[in-house]
Amino acid sequence: MKAVTHTEIYRPYEGHLRPRPPVERILAWAGIRLSFRKKLPALLLFTPPAIAALVGCVTVHLMFTMSSQAKRLGGARGQVFSEGLKQLLRDVSEAIYRFLQVNQFLALLVIAWYGSALIAEDKRLQANLLYFARPVTPLRYILGKLGTAAFLGTLTLFVPAMLICWQAAFSSPDWSFLKQNSWVIWRVCGYSVIWILVMSTLVVAISSCFSRRALTLVATFALIFLLDGATQVAVEVTGNQNFGLLSPNRNFFEIAEHLFHKPNLGDILLQASGEGMESLAPWNIEGSYWALGLMTLLALSVLWRNVRKMEVIA
């Protein structure tokens, strides 16, 4: 005799449905959980940023430890090292800046890999029919998908950078990193937010244009790297540096240089070539912000159009 552990009867739901459920949060969280389901891609994609963060933390810690030991020596040698603290803090800031530059490539791999599937797979499977048969608006659907991509970007770019900053704060003598270099933390935050927002929007927008993940991946890397190469060629051929504004990577480079108190490429060119070369100088830094802003707006408008079509076919 077969044991019956439940009666397969229909039970009405006696609770209440929320009139406006937090669908963007639910969708984002579902996307994040789904991303970590496949262990191999997660291992391959998240291990390098984790190692980079670890190396960065150890490096910063060693830099400060050496400084502290020198300070403890006292006397003339200690004095020399104490005076060199400012230089050390600059070096730590530079290390964090270098880490961001390297790690943003790893973060791009993560966002591109996971972000490429976010909408393309829904389109391929017509899962949008399930989502939009619920009280999900296109805006909240987009926010949910962007939330997933942004979270993964945060995990690979922002969190490791902040870990290094944290390590620097704890390892620095008398909290000198926090007291004298707190601007680094704010700029890491600012740069990460800009980078994550722009890249997540670009990748998710590209994902909304295709119904195959592989195509989205190809299109993403084509947009980022071929555009980079094409603008480089255009700059070389025409001699007009303003073509560089079309490259997201170039704009991010300029912004990072600016944020971390580095002379931008225009200054370098001016220094190298003298006043007569002013026409080769690139744009003001505002130009990079504008360029990235316009790219993001364009991506958002493409995203909105495509998702609206997924919800209501006019």
Added chain:
Amino acid sequence: MNPTAIEIRGLHKHYGSVHALRGVHLVLPSGTVGLLGPNGAGKTTLLKLLLGMLAPDGGQARIADLDPAKASERLAIRQRVGYMPESDCLVPGMSAVELVALMGRLAGMPRTDAMTRAHEVLDYVGTGEERYRKNEEYSTGMKQRIKLAQALVHDPPILLLDEPTNGLDPKGRRFLLDLVADLGRNQGKHVLLCTHLLRDVERTCEHVVVLKGGQVVQQGDLADLTAANQAVVRVTVTGDSAGLVQHLREQGSLVQPVRDGVFDLTMAGAPLTGDDLVLAAARHRTVLTGLEPQRTTLEQAFLAALEDRGVAPAEISQ
């Protein structure tokens, strides 16, 4: 009088040059309604219009007394309607229970309720321990059950089911149709079952709407559409029936032999009474042993409607 669940007035929809819906008028009562039609008749288009997933080019639809064309009312409709799409739309990587719970949460259920409810509806649709497997690993039959479960998870009063028995084996098909029948008859759901399989409708529905080329060509209670047709009777005689058959044909009636001693008689003009037939049989030295009015099958009604030979569309009684 049944309350009206869905009301459609003069609905038009174009896809480029294709006129998918041509002024559809429907007033659908509660209970289980079968939306029949050949491929390309506009069934799925109609369902999507009801959910606000398509914008109509003309006319108006009301579902649960709300207008799906209005963005402000669309979300309220989607909380009150459960939709089972035809396409294979289950998100890969998730298990059935996760997907159904996610759909419950998106519909507005709290997290714990959604998970409890997901298990309940998965029990109801008969997915055992398989509910923990990934969606991409399920058979077609299991996918259909999971799709029904996600439509039911937030306990909506109206269910729109698009080809729910597609790709199912006979056993799976019977099981799913039993669930649909139970939902309509015992659970008080308004079910709109969209299919091109007549037997599915015969088994589950109380009302039928036939769409052809984007137009309603037939609608009514299933019992009315398949009512006994007094013009056709099945006659059973003993003895040589050739003389009787000849006599009836001479009178203008259509006689279609079924087997030896049995034939279907379609009477022309004034119908013959039983007494007339008994007398005619006696005159031709046969004995009339059976006389049975024939019911129109749904297939006959459907084909008649598609060939524009059907009864004029009658509004379903409310």
